[in-house]
Amino acid sequence: MSDFPIIKPLHVGILQNIEKSQFVYGRHHGIKIEVPCIMFVIEVAGKKVVVDTGPCKPDRARQYHGPLIQDESMYPENALKSIGVHPDEVDYVILSHLHWDHCSNCKMFKNATFIVQKTELQYAITPNEVQKAQYEIGFREILPPWIDVLQQMQTVSGDVYDFLKGVHLISLPGHSPGLMGVAVETRKDLYLIASDCVPLMENWHGDARMRHIPNGLHIDLAEYERSFEKMERLGGIVLAGHDYETLKYKQYPPE
Secondary structure (H helix, E strand, O other): OOOOOEEEEEEEEEEEEEEHHHOOOOOOOOOEEEEEEEEEEEEEOOEEEEEOOOOOOHHHHHHHOOOEEOOHHHOHHHHHHOOOOOHHHOOEEEOOOOOHHHHOOHHHOOOOEEEEEHHHHHHHHOOOHHHOOOOOOOOOOOOOHHHHHHHHEEEEOOOEEEEEOOEEEEEOOOOOOOOEEEEEEOOOOEEEEEEOOOOOHHHHHOOOOOOOOOOOOOOOHHHHHHHHHHHHHHOOEEEEOOOHHHHHOOOEOOO
């Protein structure tokens, strides 16, 4: 067993007909794209850690959010099975934030402790009107998916270094008040699971006008800018939250 963490990205759904400017602030108005939903598994020191639990099933997504493709291989339980992981074996689930496409399916992890930023959990209860649907708040007939595991949750505030050996929780607010990335020191490189702070690699690479481009859906641009600066100081290789580039390899570091 390696002493260094290994990251495995899993494809758990495709969001369809997304206005690209929703992901890349002020750019590409009128252009529609499809993007993957990605769950990550980190294996380190005999522990199994899931980062984000993916979107809901297509019927619910269609009713409350928008079109979603999800074949059987993309069901989170089947994606986990494809790498030899059973949900009951997962020790920790790190929720980068509590938007529906990142925290559905929580209840399948019966034995896991869930980790979320305190500010994110507080905000998820009473989000602003624009973002209520993202948090699945305000629909009389459904409850947000994280409610199912509230008794399994632990909150953190700010950065947590060596949450597990070589696995660090990094506060990156801006897209949401308590967005949290996960920095992972592998045997070759430092990787940063950036979630929706960097939905597409285009956000990180920037353009002629901006070094980095915020997500079009955001809560605080000043915080967002500080998060980008923090990522620059941290260094390492960024893994975007909704980019097929992240799925290029079956694991990081690549074999």
